Amino acid sequence: MKKIKVKTYLEKDKPMFTKRFYFILIGVGLALLMVGSILQFGSGDKEDAVSNGVVKYGDYTFNNVNGKWILDFNGEPVSFDYLPSDLSGLYTENLLFGNKVYIAVDPKDNINNYFIQRIKAILQYKGILAVNACIKEEGCGDMPIVGCNEGKDVIFIKKGIEGKIYKDGSCLVFEGDNEGLIKGIDLLYYKLLGVL
Numbered sequence: 001m002k003k004i005k006v007k008t009y010l011e012k013d014k015p016m017f018t019k020r021f022y023f024i025l026i027g028v029g030l031a032l033l034m035v036g037s038i039l040q041f042g043s044g045d046k047e048d049a050v051s052n053g054v055v056k057y058g059d060y061t062f063n064n065v066n067g068k069w070i071l072d073f074n075g076e077p078v079s080f081d082y083l084p085s086d087l088s089g090l091y092t093e094n095l096l097f098g099n100k101v102y103i104a105v106d107p108k109d110n111i112n113n114y115f116i117q118r119i120k121a122i123l124q125y126k127g128i129l130a131v132n133a134c135i136k137e138e139g140c141g142d143m144p145i146v147g148c149n150e151g152k153d154v155i156f157i158k159k160g161i162e163g164k165i166y167k168d169g170s171c172l173v174f175e176g177d178n179e180g181l182i183k184g185i186d187l188l189y190y191k192l193l194g195v196l
Contacts, residue, residue: 057084060195073193080186084196087187091165095172095191100129101153102146104171107139109159115174115181119155122189148173155188157181 053064062069062083069080103119105111120130134140135147135156146154148171156171163180165187166173174184190196 055083057195060084071195078189078193080189081182082186084190087183087190087196090163090183090187091191093167095188097123097128097153099127100131101155102131102133102144104133104135104146104154104156106135106158108136109157111157111159112178115157115185118185119157119188122192126192 055062055064055069060071062071062080064070069083071078071080101123103116103123105116116132120132123130131144133144133146133154135145137145146152148154148156148169151170154171156168156173158173158175159177160175160180161177163176163183165175165184174181174188176184187196
């Protein structure tokens with residue numbers, strides 16, 4: 001009997017995904033992107049029209065993400081609770097600040113730090129130094145005390161029932177409950193970014 005030689009090959013570990021798989025995946029992704037673009041383009045471009053969580057306001061597009069309105073501003077996402085159209089008539093004057101603004105509170109009002117930090121963020125983005133301050137000395141600690149009649153730029157955050165914004169001497173006063181203060185701060189952002 002003749003012996004038959006059997007060659008044995010060690011199977012190489014084959015990759016789980018091949019090049020072909022990746023080409024197909026990229027192709028499907030591009031096709032979905034094109035279909036989505038066509039649907040977006042055909043949705044119309046009415047001013048302030050809501051379509052699938054997207055709102056156009058002038059030259060700006062807002063996307064609703066988890067209940068917040070997101071504006072892509074110079075490549076940076078900026079979050080808002082309210083659209084510009086929701087804030088019309090709240091405060092109509094232009095906002096002009098020097099290079100330093102005091103963000104003042106009355107210590108007894110127990111203002112949420114979120115409001116102060118949000119105002120500081122937009123001022124610092126615009127290159128304005130934002131300094132925490134108080135209107136009254138009692139309970140203020142070592143923060144500066146400022147008033148509305150000193151000629152300094154002051155944003156005064158004040159607890160109140162009705163949300164409103166008004167000038168009091170050199171102070172720009174944001175008065176209201178939490179919702180009113182959020183509206184006022186959104187308006188400040190829109191004005192400083194040039195949306196309104």
